[in-house]
Amino acid sequence: MQPVVQFKNVNKFYGTQAAVEDLDLAIDAGQFVTLLGPSGCGKSTTLRMLGGFEDPTSGEIYLDGKPISHLPPNRRNVNIVFQDYALFPHLSVMRNIAFGLELKGLAQDAIHRRVTELLSLVSLADYAERMPAQLSGGQRQRVALMRALAPDPNVLLLDEPLSALDAKLRQQMQIELKSIQQKTGKTFLFVTHDQEEALTMSDVIVVMNKGRIEQMGGPDELYARPRSRFVADFIGRSNFIEGKVVSVSGNIASLDWQGNIIHADVNGTSPATDKVVTVALRPEALYCLTEKPEGRLALKGRITGRVFKGAHTSLTVTLENGTSLLVQLDPVALSHIDGDDVWIGWRERDAVLLAD
Amino acid sequence: MKTYFNDLPKTALGASYWLFAVYLVLPLSLMMVMSLKDANFIAFPINSWTLDWYAKVLQDRQFINASLYSIGIALATTVCATIIGVWIALLISAENIWGKAAIFALACLPAVVPGLINAISMRIFIRALDIPTGTFAIVLAHTVHAVPFVVIMVLTRLRSMPANLVDAARDLGADPFIAFLRVTIPYLMPALIGGMIFCVLTSIDDFVRTFFLGGYQPTLPMLIFAKVQGGMSPEINAMATIVLIVTTIVGLYAEYFTRRSRS
Amino acid sequence: MVDTTMQPRTVTSTAPPRYAGWIGRTVNSALYRNTIGLLASNRWVRLAVLAGVPLIWIAALHLGPILQMANISFLANYPPRPGVDSGYTLENYGFFFSDRLYFMPFVRSLIFAAVVTVSTLVIVYPVAYYVAKVVKPKNRMRALLLLLIPFWAGELIRTFSVIMLLANRGAVNVLLRELGFIDRPIPMLYTFFSLSFGVVYLLALYMLLPLYSAIEKIPTPLIHAASDLGAGPFQRFRRVILPLSKDGIVSGCSLVYLTTIGVFAAPLLLGGPNAVIFPEVIATLFHGSNDKWPEGAAFSMLMLAVSLTTVGLFMRIVGGRSVRLM
Structure with missing residues (x-):
């Protein structure tokens, strides 16, 4: 099966500073993949390159087999859940979720059906008319997730979306995220520095350090068989x-x-x-x-x-x-x-x- | 508080505040009271009251025409200054723009140059370009004067805008232009309304630029200036009171909006 | 891909949802795609659109007039007439020093602006302090608003109200006479006093707002700490409050100074023959029967240069970080 996302020999330099080096990575459809690493390891840059917010210095990124490295963000079928959610403060929950659908030019009732469907998936149907400022942290998180899922992206990118939540809520959201991923069958690419999040939710964990992949594998494999000192130390x-x-x-x-x-x-x-x-x-x-x-x-x-x-x-x-x-x-x-x-x-x- | 501030300085401060408030309010309220006096000179006590002066002012074609002319100029100024101010602010807030500090300083220049010199340099400038004095010249000068304030208000608002709101819109399929229309503009709205009202008020109030650049048609400040030079009369009081009340209402509305944009 | 697991649900809200259908239609229309859409996706076009209008505007209308004025100030004759020398010269600047009638008003203007600035500072500082630190936070906005309202009245109306107060038949004189203190009105209008009174009245706001926001930012515990350490009211003011409100003082003074120098209508209405200040002199060079534009431009350049240098020096010496214009 063709991987949904493929990085081929991708490099990203800021001046002479390497953010990502020689990245080769293939992600299969329907998997929950986590990029795990300390801050500055290149995981966010990788995500932003896939989202279209950074241009790779060299190499090529493929989405569904098509090269997308130089397409602007609006012409890639991937969506991001931002770290601080980036909900539009002037739009209601519904209109936030509908944003991507409106741009696709869908008919009113098609948009409405999709929005209601998504809202009920995260039990927020009663909050449709609220403004983002009137929601709790967890609710905003869910709205951001649904807004990104609404246009039906090939891959959903999540940029440390749980880091703003308190510990208890974070654990709850981990379970919810995983179950949404399983229900929708979407490919999730999740970025975090929290090993516990990675171990709890992922099918595949990609451990990154200093712009390179240290090791890649299932959570149990990484835990039991760390290949390098860095991995052994960073996970557990x-x-x-x-x-x-x-x-x-x-x-x-x-x-x-x-x-x-x-x-x-x-x-x-x-x-x-x-x-x-x-x-x-x-x-x-x-x-x-x-x-x-x-x-x-x-x-x-x-x-x-x-x-x-x-x-x-x-x-x-x-x-x-x-x-x-x-x-x-x-x-x-x-x-x-x-x-x-x-x-x-x-x-x-x-x-x-x-x-x- | 009481333990730290002994009462004397506090009382003195309170007194200074109230004296200052009286200083600010007294001349204007005097003017308003006099506009109701039933005689054409100023004297105490006021024996009989009248609204005749208001009736007279409101039927005064000169006043009505000047007001409409000023309002027209103010609206044109506001539209131009808002568009250009936002544009400049966007340029300054954009990433990777070389010489940002210099652009900002130059954008603010007309606000720092004394008003008279502003007016004179503009007078020289339009003559060099063969633009006649009159409405267009006034609007141009007022716009130049108002742009820095719009730039500053919009920049302040832009700085508080989360950087990834536009990213989010782009991510959801908006091109830069649509993202600007659908996300940036709504976010700037409070600052824009505050800035627009500010433009209207400064334009309506401006005397010096109109004095140098105006044509034969008088604006409201020109009219009031001519009347004041002609001597005191309760009619001016009534006219000024009407203007005062209208501008104060608009000003209070602006306060309300800028306050909302700050919170 | 259709999510079969998701159950379609009926609409729960009663109000019909209104989505912006036009956006999709616009964005996906061929017309848009081939015009704005195409342009917006090109990075260089985007940069040109973003930078073009602002840079042209700033260059043409913020810098242009000043540069043109500077240019003319060096011309022997303007506008150029056939048969008359229109080369460059320094005579226009020399003209300024040739006559007391020119440089005395200039000096007077500078002194006047300084006096107004200092008086405004002294008058407004305690008021700003009172509103920022003594008034309870919930009443603060109301206290400030009471002071702001008169400023929405506009320059001419406020000037006029000052005339009403100070004229020979104005309120003060009428009141004093009614009370029997004076027989003949005290001439207050058309003097240096009435002019200062009026200009302070016009510009106090420019001092009030920067001072208020600077003083409001001083943490109150800091003032308490100072008195805890034994500083009296005077010491507290001199050692803590004054240095910490420096930014506000610098911006307030700069604004008031620059505005005072350029104030125009008030001197015409409030100042008399003994209080002629520089703006009137410049104005006559442009508006009088004898059209002396090069001289007028030179005088304006002098005024601009001197006022900006004064403010610049002031800021450097006092050491404020920046002038905030609002």
């Missing part, structure tokens, strides 16, 4: 340890880590022997026991810090070799621990080798 939290490769057999590499032999998943890399590599360990993948287990990896350490976080507790464990590891325990696991001396270990496949 990780412990990083560096060891020298001793041997590799199949998918498992054996490493020398300050005198201990540990095992880790090669994670698609092909490490050479004697090379120093980085391993990422999720805090919740570590086990923590009061007695040395038999036949399993176990390193002796001492709890030097505890932070209670409600559903779980974060422990800082300082090992005998001086390294500190972050361990995350649920209340059940925590209840088995008394005293500060512990043994730490992990399953081989939970430790992943990073490419950098």
Whole structure:
């Protein structure tokens, strides 16, 4: 199947400053794709290039197979939900949603049918005559979403639309956004710096850093198998340890880590022997026991810090070799621990080798 | 408040305010009262009241003609100044325009040049272009004078406009021209109405430019000037009172709108 | 693509919706597409339309007249007549210094403008302060509006009302005589006093608004803090309020000064033979029987240069950031 959106070797420079470099990205129809990254990583520029508000310096963008890089925004069939919604303050909710339809030259009753349909989709039928200033943040968000959906775009672009909402409302809107995407079957391209939003809603996450794609994949894949240190750190939290490769057999590499032999998943890399590599360990993948287990990896350490976080507790464990590891325990696991001396270990496949 | 301000300065400030208010209001109210006096000179006390002066003024063809002429000039000025003012403001607020500060300074120039010099330079200018003195010259001069104020009012409003409103319109399929008509203009409306009323009032009030550029037909200020030079009479009082009441109503309306545009 | 999942719903609002159908029809019409639509989508055309009219207007009508005036001020004769020298000369400027009748009114004008500016500042400052800081916020607009209303009356009407107040048969003299203080009217009109009184009356607003907005912006806690630290009313004013309202003072004074210099109708009506100021002199050069345009232009240039330099120097010395025109 032909991808809906395709970036081919796209570069964007501001002067000599690269905002986006060598971007190759294909987005399949009907998917919820998230561009995730810190501010300044090029995700918004990518979105604005697709929307038509920035010209790529080089490369080509295709929408439904047709090159669109140099078309003005009004001649591209994509619509944006802006960060602060950009609702027209002088138009009622209805007229805001109808804006794109009016420009298409639709008949009155066709416009009206579409607007009513969309309003009922987000249960705002009773607010049709209100002005944007009379709506709450969540309602404005929904109106902006419906306004962008109204002209039936090939792709809906969402530019950090949830960042202005408070935490509770944001979670609610995440669920609603996902369900609207599923109901309408539209392709959503969502831009955010919030990893939780990305993990909750996306089919595919594209992690960007310094104008380049770091890694692309499903949320579970990115979480469990981060390819780079940046991804491992940006999505969730990780412990990083560096060891020298001793041997590799199949998918498992054996490493020398300050005198201990540990095992880790090669994670698609092909490490050479004697090379120093980085391993990422999720805090919740570590086990923590009061007695040395038999036949399993176990390193002796001492709890030097505890932070209670409600559903779980974060422990800082300082090992005998001086390294500190972050361990995350649920209340059940925590209840088995008394005293500060512990043994730490992990399953081989939970430790992943990073490419950098 | 009371603990911080001891009462003496506060009372003095209050007194200064009320004295100032009296200073501003007294001459005008005196004028209004005198317009009702049943005698053709000013004296106290007023023994009998009359509305005859008003009747006389309202039947005065000269007054009516001058008023209509002034209103016509003011409306023409307003239309021109608004269009050009908005245009200049749009240019200044646009991105990637080189020399913005200089354009802004030059756009404001006529507001800083003393009125007399403005009028004289315009007189010289139209003579160089062979434009006769008269209605067109007056409208031109009034427009030049009013443009800076429109520019400033519109720019202030434009600065408060979220940048992505126009982007949103473009995104939904509007070309730049339609986006301007459907989004920018409605957003500017309060500033435009405020600016237009300002143009009308300054144009109707202007004396010096009309004095240098006018033809034989007198505008309202020219008429009042001629009458005042002729000496005091309750008729002028009545005429001035009518003008005062009308302009005040228009002015209050302008206040209401500019205030709305600021909020 | 049709969303089959969406349930069509009946209209819930009673009022029939009114959408702008004409926009779609216009935008999608061939006529529009081939004219404005085509032009609007071209970036260079857009830039030309955006910049063309404003730049031409500003160059022709904001700069043009001043430049033409400057040009004429150096001409020996204008308009050029056959047989008469029409080359460039500095004589018109020399003419100004040749006669006391010219430069005395000029000096008087400058002094007059300075006096008016300072008096307006002194009179209006406490008023602006009172409205901005002492009046309760909910009454503030009303207090300001009471002062604004008289200004909508217009220049001539206000000048006329001042005449009514100060004339020999005006209200003040009539009142004083009725009360028995004087036998003969005090001549107040057609003097320097009546002129200043009138011009202050005309221009107080230009001082009031900038001062008010500057003082209103001073955070009240700052003034409280100063008195908390032991500053008396005078110290508070001198060390806190005055420096913080500097912007307003600069814009107010500049506006009043520039407007006073160019004020025209008021001197004709309120000033007498002893209070002739420069604008009248210039006007006679243009309107009198002896048409002396080059001299008039030179005088205007002098006035413009001196007034703008004065304001410029003032702003530089006091150090205001910018003149706000509103």
